[in-house]
Amino acid sequence: MTTSKPLFVYLQRPDNGEWVTVGRYRFDETLRTGLFRYAPSYAEAGLAWSIDPVNLPFRIDHDWGAPRYRGLHDALRDACPDAWGRALLRRQHHLPDEAADWRFLEASSNAERWGALAVGRTPKASVAHIASPRLPQLAVLAQELVALSQHAPPVDAKLRQRLVATPSMGGARPKATIRDGHDYWLVKPYLPSDLANIPLLEHVAQTWGRLAGLNCAHTIYHPIGSGLGAVRVRRFDRQGERRLMTLSGATLLQTEYPGQTAAAQWSYPRLAEELRMIGAPDQDRIELFGRMVFNAVCGNDDDHPRNHAVVFQPQENRWRLSPAFDVVPNPDADLLPVLSMQVSIGRTDICRDAVLADAVRFGFDNREAASAFLDNLLHKIEHSFVTAAHELTEALRELMAVRMRRNLDRLRA
Ligand SMILES: Nc1ncnc2c1ncn2[C@@H]1O[C@H](COP(=O)(O)OP(=O)(O)OP(=O)(O)O)[C@@H](O)[C@H]1O
Ligand SMILES: [Mg+2]
Structure with a gap:
């Protein structure tokens, strides 16, 4: 069996901030996949946080395969750069266009890496501190x-x-x-x-x-x-020098982004169910419903699975939906009234019926409760627009106002 040299995976412990070696990754050339194994020393120290409760539950003496990202595990892929960072790394390290995902994990610096994972070639955790610009x-x-x-x-x-x-x-x-x-x-x-x-x-x-x-x-x-x-x-994955564990929505939904498009897994109600499965409280599912509605009203159609995330809150010792990020209304005036992710089974269109069809999967008791929540939220969205939009140019403000009214009509009808 031929494998790449192991890449050790380090984790900043959520309880005391110490860096530990949580596992190791290697690429198996014969199997053409990556293998991740939790470190025996991690288990021996009595530690048991899973770095990805959906795809990499904590288990000892087990090699986990990586079905996506050409052999890189989802949680490790989340700790990698995307298009922008990769373009810089390609220039810097002369990586070919078709370089595998794990090469970017290896080549990228731990200094600003997302979440609480880092990687290195030494079995003992070692993460250099590089000061950020001020x-x-x-x-x-x-x-x-x-x-x-x-x-x-x-x-x-x-x-x-x-x-x-x-x-x-x-x-x-x-x-x-x-x-x-x-x-x-x-x-x-x-x-x-x-x-x-x-x-x-x-x-x-x-x-x-x-x-x-x-x-x-x-x-x-x-x-x-x-x-x-x-x-x-x-950054919600930092508390001063402490790094908090994070995972993307793509990881929770077991889908690739970028890569797959409009897959059946790209779904808000499914993401809500994943939140519940990993122990997030009910309020996070309702918050996700609210974000879905807000994305629909403001025209953020770039709401793909990597634009959602969860973060492990050390104070609560559990995973929580992260604050919303990358919410950007599309400036195209002819925007179609659809989202990237399904709002209910098989539907991405913005209308009241589609948004409410799977509401109980977000934790509402019934459709009436979801309807009342929706109406109240639409009211708040409408009434906060003027305050929020005053910084926009007149043209953009008008475009947003017209869009908001149209989408409010669709969601109230
Ligand atoms: N406030 C934040 N705190 C922590 N991490 C964040 C935050 N905002 C974004 N990120 C992380 O950085 C990544 C890139 O940020 P963002 O999505 O804002 O950039 P983008 O280049 O506009 O993305 P896209 O490719 O979706 O257009 C996100 O996928 C997420 O992993
Ligand atoms: Mg983004």
Whole structure:
């Protein structure tokens, strides 16, 4: 049997923040898949947190195969960069276009990696600390990200070096992490190729959702000058230096993203059931229902499974739905009234009947209870729009107002 050298997987313990080796990954060339095994030392120390309760339950002396991502386990794939980070890593490490997912896990830095997992070649956990840029650097960081995305020369050579050395966060858009006091934030700049001010739309939508009573990640929009700007979003997988375990909705739904599209697994009610299975409280399923409705009203049709997540809350010792992130209304005025994920079995269309059809799977007692919740939420969404949208340009505000009214009609009819 030929296998790759083992890649050790480290976990920052949710209880005391110590780094431990939780397992090891290796790619088996004969079986053409990756194998993950929990470390005997982890079990011997009496530790038993599963890094993925759906796909990798804690079990000793067992090699778990990886049915997706060309042999990389879902939880490890979640700790890898996506399109943006991979593009940087390809340039930096001369990785071919068709490089396997696990190569990106190996090549990406632990410094800003999502969640509480890290990887390394030594059996003993070792995770180097690299300081993140600080808030006063936000403007130059945003400019550097834009320059990088355009293959332009560096604005600040040192910062450029830092950015290309540490990409590990997911997503397609250029982004980097910044520190402000105790908190870590993701910074996403406006790009010259954007058809509208996407970061501002993200900030407005997240604010709007919060005003309507949803748990949306905190955002701040920074104008940078000459029409440029960036949004920063507080990272929910960090509490100071502590990293919290996370998993994507794609992992919970056992689907690939990117990769599979419009799969039957892409479903809000199914995700709600997965939340229940992993021990999240009932209120998280109702919150998910609320987000589905909000995405429908505001026109965030990029609500794919990797744009949902759960986070292990150490204080509660259980998995919770993470705050909402990447909620961005599509600026296309001719947007179709559909979401990426099914709102009920077989349906992605935005209308009252489709949204309520599977409501009990979100934990409502019956359809009447869900109807009352829906009407109350639509009222709050409608009434918080004006406050949230005041930062938009007049044209975008009008586009959003028209869309909101249309979708409210669909959901009230
Ligand atoms: N507030 C946050 N806290 C922690 N992690 C986050 C937060 N926001 C996003 N992430 C993580 O970073 C990834 C990329 O962020 P985001 O989805 O905002 O970027 P994007 O490039 O716009 O994504 P997409 O490819 O969906 O357009 C997410 O998939 C998620 O794993
Ligand atoms: Mg995203």
